[in-house]
Amino acid sequence: MNQEFINALNEIERNKGISSDVIIDALEKALIKSYEKNFDDNANVSVSVSRDTGEAKIYSIKTIVEDVDNKITEISLDEARLINNNLNIGDEVTIEVTPKNFGRIAAQTARNIVIQKIKDAEREIVYNEFINREKEIITGIIQRIDHGIIYVDLGKVEGIVPLSEQIPNEEYKVNDRYKFYIKEVKNTTKGAQVILSRTDTGLVKRLLELEVPEIHDGIVEIFSISREAGSRTKLAVFTRDENIDPVGACVGFKGTRVKAIVDELNGEKLDIIIWDKDIKVFLANSLSPAEVLKVFVNEKEKIARIIVDSGQLSLAIGKEGQNARLAAKLTNWKIDIKGTEQYLEGIQNKNIVAEFPEEEEYINDLLGDFDEN
Structure with a gap:
């Protein structure tokens, strides 16, 4: 590794938002394992990668003792003072033991670490984007159906609709476009896992917010929703504005608003009633x-x-x-x-x-x- 490696790290930090210190710390840990695997699995070593030049060096760490019992972890005072005359019993000394061909191993390890860190960062970006959209509606295209589980193309990530979140009487086909409720977003080793739903009451609530400006603006409020997905939903609404009919606002002129929601839910009936404090x-x-x-x-x-x-x-x-x-x-x-x-x-x-x-x-x-x- 050389100055080009450091320049590349700085470029990654600027473009991907990945700290070069994070990459170097991960690299140093990985290089210890590489050294133990390729050279001495009994070694007690540390690795230092220069933040200026990118050069990697291996150091054996030994404790100064009077009588050496373990040559891997201990060193006599006489030998230690050949390195540094100010050392005493109980001190630790580091001795460079970098193999001649270690640079090649370090370069390959660095490449793998960088690739992995970039993947991790990209996964984190996608996760952060979708975790902020949890409990919202998203439109996606059905990509495939496997053992009843629906996989949905959401652009940057693939969402899944478990059987429990599917409306029983809906017929799902590949390339069909639907609105889904983002029920949960998990951060897994493979990236963001987005759980979608067509049955959650949250889907009805978000559809109402889309179709009814008075709900979106908070003039009409939803008190509660009960739903048997695919069949019927009851919705209780109210308003503090005496000049507004909350049910009429949800239904819309000639029923256009409620019809749009019913159509999106493939004919599911929607009963809208007024909540009362009595x-x-x-x-x-x-x-x-x-x-x-x-x-x-x-x-x-x-x-x-x-x-x-x-x-x-x-x-x-x-x-x-x-x-x-x-x-x-x-x-x-x-x-x-x-x-x-x-x-x-x-x-x-x-x-x-x-x-x-x-x-x-x-x-x-x-x-x-x-x-x-």
Whole structure:
């Protein structure tokens, strides 16, 4: 190695942002291993690479002792003072032991170290770029599908969509272009690993931010989202601006905004409801499109009993219980839905008893109306 090596390191530092000290430190460690492998694996040595000339030298490190038991690590005082007359017992002395052909080994090792450090730096740049985009949306082209795992071309890196992050009823094909949610970015030995999702609720949130300026600007806010990917999503929104209709803002003129999101999600239904600080109102809204007659709550245990007209019961519960399930996830409450006929019958048979505030009064009113009829 020579001055050209140092000049090359300085150039790499300027263009790649890799410190020359980092490369030289790594090189010195690698050269120790090379020396031990090629010359003396029992040696106790250090390596010094000149920051000015690039020259590499090997030094044997020995401790000065009265009686030498180990010639590899020890040296007598008489021998040490031939090197430096000021040395004493217990001091360490370094003796240059650089082999004649070590320069060739050093040059090859330096080349490998530089190549590796450049690769590491490039991986780090890509990782830093994508870690800053975690929880955002990105558009990518499906590059290949292997054992059900989708590999997506993101330009500088290849993203992966595990089976658990794929919408069950979506048909993915090579060269198809999709929007994905960047769920997680990992720094691995092979570089940045970008985990993408089509099922995460974050995808719906980011799509809304793209399509609805009022959400992007913070005028309309998203309170919560519950989703069964590929089928249906419920979304609770609100605004502090009395002049803005939060649901209307999300739907857009003639439904254009919500349609763009539904199209991107391949027809997934999107229910948008208004969040209300009154939990009873919020719970009633969460069961949209069903109309709710009465809501009873236990706020401590976050349990609710909701009464709907018998004709609305199947709508409130939804196909295979989906509407009720999504409402429970949206509100983070346990919800028990009863139709009026079912509720009244349960009261008469004493299968249902008042468990919530105001419920006993409501039961008495129902029974009174029933008796009158």
